[in-house]
Amino acid sequence: MNSSTRNSVNNGGDGGGGGGVPRGPVRRIAMDGSWSKKKSSQISLQEFVFTMAPLIDMEKEAEISASVDSGSSSSLVASLKRGSTMLNLKCVDVQTGLMGKTLIEFQFNKGDVLPAHKFGTLDVVLLKPNKADVRSLPLGQGVVYHLKDSSITVAFDDIPENGLTSPLRLEKVANEVTYRKMKDVLVQLSKGLQKGPAADLVHVLFGEKAPTVSKKDILFIPINSALDHSQKVAISKALSSKNVFLLHGPPGTGKTTTVVEIILQEIKRGSKILACAASNIAVDNIVERLVRHRVKLVRLGHPARLLPQVLESALDAKVLTGDNSSLANDIRKEMKSLNGKLLKTKDRNTRRDIKKELRTLSKEERKRQQLAIADVIKGADVILTTLTGASSKKLENTSFDLVVIDEAAQALEVACWMGLLKGSRCILAGDHLQLPPTIQSVEAERKGLGRTLFERLAALYADDIMAMLTVQYRMHELIMNWSSRELYNSKIEAHPCVAAHKLYDLDNVNTSSLTESTLLIVDTAGCDMEEKKDEEDSTMNEGEADVAIAHARRLTQSGVQPSDIGIITPYAAQVVLLKMIRSKDNRLKEIEISTVDGFQGREKEAIIISMVRSNARKEVGFLSDQRRMNVAVTRARRQCCLICDTETVSSDSFLKRLIEYFEEHGEYLSASDYLNE
């Protein structure tokens, strides 16, 4: 967990304007005041470039020093603390899988659960002997393929030949390519963009020109017949926008459903679309939903990083079926036979002729390959890729009528520009009242690197260019109401299909006071359940962890499926502790345990939140970030159980209101009710 994401959110009152975000929406309270709302949202292009360039360097440095690349043994210790290195691993399985890659599974030598870490699927990692010098060459480099509580599986291009039998360590590699690409985008922006598809858009996004919309209302025939009123209004506004539109999607309101409909409607109008998101998963999610509509699309990205269900849409797969590709294939066959001849021939003249022909063929093969790629890109209505992928050479000469960025409130603004420079119009979808991108460098964070374009434009233009989705399809209305009141000016309503749903409505779940409760607060005050620090300085609370597992066990005893339960907590050390306690009971192994940040975008029927902080000083740390608690509570569909020391957390006024809300609308229990279970 990264303490640098400790931001405050100030929810101003709504000055009216239906369907939009609260007026004066999110203000970062910067220590030096350098990012007041006005200044940061009205930043000029030049200011933006000059501010961001050093911040990107700072962030890159922070990431490099978080990995062990810097080469000193103290950096190894620091890296362990930050969870970027995992020591004491053993190889438990080797398999060939995914397009010839070798999948190696590792487990922890010293326990059933992996130690606290910040590895995620798709991270690039180095494999080294446990005690190897920090500068030593790795046994192999791979990509994290699969993560479980008890093991991590890495995809390697080649099997490391030796050393797999001794204790091993994995190190996360800093992703320098992304930083280089972000710097390149800043250079492009700093040159001024008189030409290029985004020449006009840039002025609008930096507040130099007002955004425009089509004069006539755009009517459309929905392809998805289930769209609700707020979704239809948002789609109509998006279609009317001539340069920029913000789709504000609070939790569970069908943001991706709406994005997909916008893309389908734009295809009908003949637009060529670039659809991006910061993460591969978010991009694949859109691909999956568009494929059902037989859209002409192509997914750019390394096949090892794509979900299996979207591999058929991958550029590599599509290129293989084109005419130019089969020509390239024929050429390769011819080259192979010429190479055979070359080996057998001694005559100098013949050899010279063959080599000349091989050179010509090789040039032709490359050209055909490039043409094959260009054919696929030209023939597609929608190209989907991550923001980093949007700056790929393959798209160098392609421009788009529309650039769509999903999860835009979780992407760095600089990263968004990699996609934005390719189109004349853009639609950004997201929710700036949930967690922003994680920034490693505290200083870069403080100076505004994490301020997203979505947030900046929401402050700059507010309701003029945005629409908020207002019907949610996830939560019981009691769970939703707290978040709606605190952050969305009470504008969200629960769809009747979820408004009153209870745990006991699920198959095989008993009806009892436990499964009837929607909101529950379990108070640890006075129960001797103080927080502690682990070796890496992350906070944890053993008493709370026991209570959380005991509550989860009671739910499963009432018939709730373990896979329908999630336990989330702001602190990484608490995640490890919870997993260790859970590993003692095999029946609970399907329960998901995660940090709040890691669970953004997900949901479970029952969510248990362990807030951890319990101290005489009444310190609450980054619990006070409204966005983190907003994400935590809104992951729950039918029951949300809050475990906390009410005396400590009530010292923060926002959290005090949360506690009061749970006490007023839910069940109150003391943690002592769970002791000795």
Ligand SMILES: Nc1ncnc2c1ncn2[C@@H]1O[C@H](COP(=O)(O)OP(=O)(O)OP(=O)(O)O)[C@@H](O)[C@H]1O
């Ligand atoms: N108009 C609708 N009618 C019925 N169900 C809907 C409608 N719109 C969305 N949903 C359902 O709501 C759920 C969430 O939708 P979707 O994944 O599009 O939301 P999201 O806003 O992207 O999610 P998140 O909150 O995770 O960002 C899905 O199960 C989807 O089928």
